[in-house]
Amino acid sequence: EPEVTQTPSHQVTQMGQEVILRCVPISNHLYFYWYRQILGQKVEFLVSFYNNEISEKSEIFDDQFSVERPDGSNFTLKIRSTKLEDSAMYFCASSEHSQNTEAFFGQGTRLTVV
């Protein structure tokens, strides 16, 4: 069964460092997303991406964040200068059509900023 894959599964970084979280969405999907979940809290939308550009972003997704689809398969989230409060589980998701259909989530990258 096709799945969304994310690497690494866990990343520890020092405050102020840049991190890149990687995702390989399901191959025939057109819509890609990043969500985050702070421990014990709900899942929060960060950004959606379609047709090689951002289609929507939340207020969390400030200038520290950027997304890129550098080739035909990878979808990355970059955090330029990490803060302690960026520590969370980051989930990549993809869907074949619009958000109104089933979204498939990856297993997540647990980011710990120290």
Added chain:
Amino acid sequence: GQSLEQPSEVTAVEGAIVQINCTYQTSGFYGLSWYQQHDGGAPTFLSYNALDGLEETGRFSSFLSRSDSYGYLLLQELQMKDSASYFCVASGATNKLIFGTGTLLAVQP
């Protein structure tokens, strides 16, 4: 603002039926989904209601009432493996899912 409220925790015994409620307040509402999450892992899709009424998928059913801004997930014949967090999720005209506060279901033997 946009919000979806759920009970924080529900406990039930194996073989029982449990209902997890969700009330929502969102703009541009298209439909309500339910996702399951085990131990902080990947949320997995369970069901989607675009229209009022009941949708049944095996042991799980989901209900939506647009006029009441309310939905619920019904789990029948509970099994230990159903212990997880359950999120109601609103979707709309924009490309994002809005997750509810989540309900931690504990199934006891």
